[in-house]
Amino acid sequence: MSSDRIAPQALPMTTFYAEHVHSHIHTDHQQTLQKYRNRIQAELAKFGISENQLHDKTILDVGSGWQAIVFQELGCRQVYHLDINRKHVEFLNHYITENQIDNIKSEQVDISQSLGSAKHIDLAFIAGVYHHLQNREDFIKNLLPNMTANSDILFRVYRSGTWSRWLVSALRIATIDRLTPAQLLVAYRLLHPYGLDNQFVGDMIDDLLTPQWLAFHPREFIADAEQLKLQCQCSAEPFAIDFSSQDENFRVKWHITDYVDLDCLHQPLATGQAHVAEIFDTSPEIIDLRRQLIDLLKSLHDHADRDAALVIVSLYFLVRKHTNIDVFNGQILHATPNRNLAAWRIEHLRKSVIHFRDWLSQ
Ligand SMILES: C[S@@+](CC[C@H](N)C(=O)[O-])C[C@H]1O[C@@H](n2cnc3c(N)ncnc32)[C@H](O)[C@@H]1O
Known part of the structure; x- marks a missing residue:
């Protein structure tokens, strides 16, 4: 703590x-x-x-x-x-x-x-x-x-x-003014000790820590x-x-x-004012998911930086493509297109939020 x-x-x-x-x-x-x-x-x-x-x-x-x-x-x-x-x-x-x-x-x-x-x-x-x-x-x-x-x-x-912007706009609550690039890298290395996807790592640090977003x-x-x-x-x-x-x-x-x-x-410009559209929550399901996610992210403030970084980087794997390596077989894994992508993403974010909430409360 x-x-x-x-x-x-x-x-x-x-x-x-x-x-x-x-x-x-x-x-x-x-x-x-x-x-x-x-x-x-x-x-x-x-x-x-x-x-x-x-x-x-x-x-x-x-x-x-x-x-x-x-x-x-x-x-x-x-x-x-x-x-x-x-x-x-x-x-x-x-x-x-x-x-x-x-x-x-x-x-x-x-x-x-x-x-x-x-x-x-x-x-x-x-x-x-x-x-x-x-x-x-x-x-x-x-x-x-x-x-x-x-x-x-x-x-x-x-x-x-869009999915990545919606999710990142929430994840940044727990990263900006708190975590460092080095802490995110350590968490990434814990989760992926064998491979390094440089594009993914650069994008992750950009998304989570750029001072203005x-x-x-x-x-x-x-x-x-x-x-x-x-x-x-x-x-x-x-x-x-x-x-x-x-x-x-x-x-x-x-x-x-x-x-x-x-x-x-x-006259102020629509794109120039302090508030610009980030989120348009349309369905009760998405509003509820966002609320659960925000609660989890806020709760990270009561936990050590290393735990917070691990949760954030794990969730960030839902944000964008990562080149995964099957270390057992020594191969790069390729996913086939998912025809129900939006539903899949929502379901897996929900599952992840529940999983991390339970893990943090142990
Ligand atoms: C995402 S990066 C680069 C995007 C660009 N398309 C590229 O790859 O060359 C954003 C860039 O904007 C620059 N930047 C941010 N705020 C700026 C400002 N107020 N004045 C000048 N450059 C700025 C950053 O230093 C960075 O190089």
Whole structure:
């Protein structure tokens, strides 16, 4: 029991992704580069943007730096890369020097405060970033005046009401401000001493410990585009809750035809306010399951960090795919698709909650 321990602060965003997430996921540089090439090709294709259209365009990229490398490979005229994390900027600047690239500019900034030297942007690629910003309205205020006429902003954001986002939004109650990446790793190693799924581990630390985490409904981006008088393209389905195999992210394109009147920002943005849609509990069954889960997670505060980490990591195996190894036969296990996925997930979360509640009360 350790209810009187001092809770650690949430990890700062300035030293989170490079140090605790990407250090696990980006271990093989060639593989990482190929992953980002595939990702950008797929994301552009979703909006019918061909790679040829990027020639002579100015791009804004925010994140690890790998996307900037791919945009440069694709023949963009100028790539501005920004990130709050110094290590991402150092990595990219090192790459630029080594490869004698002169049309990527990488700067360490908080994009809610400044866009550095980025300007005359034709395409802003905001993938996996918006839901991590503390101040989204200030970012939009910085971004819009720096977009050219006939430019696009592509967002890829966490989708509220999908299984993984719904479950993570609850699990974070017991992790943020409490557990450390090292404690999660120890628990993972106890449960999986034989294999290490680096992607899973990086995603787990990201989901459970990133200092800022939000999930959105597409309608919020559609409402903001209307308020800003921008054209909006979003083919995401409008469901409130769907625990089947729905994509945990959705995409939105805002198109800027001409000058954006920033007076429109005098009204708060739907995606900018403190409260954004995380959960839309629709059925009594799901409301009840969430209540039981939250009770369990709150009760973890009365238990040792190691027990809490073990319960959380065990539950996290319900969040996303893990490459499992059958150590007896020395094989990687492959699951066949489950046609009743949503029901299966709900049932197994319920069973797990009961199991851990009983274990903790022993
Ligand atoms: C999920 S990660 C990267 C996603 C990106 N698509 C990639 O792989 O390059 C989110 C990134 O946003 C950065 N970030 C978070 N808040 C920021 C802020 N206020 N200003 C600039 N960068 C920020 C983090 O440092 C991190 O690199």
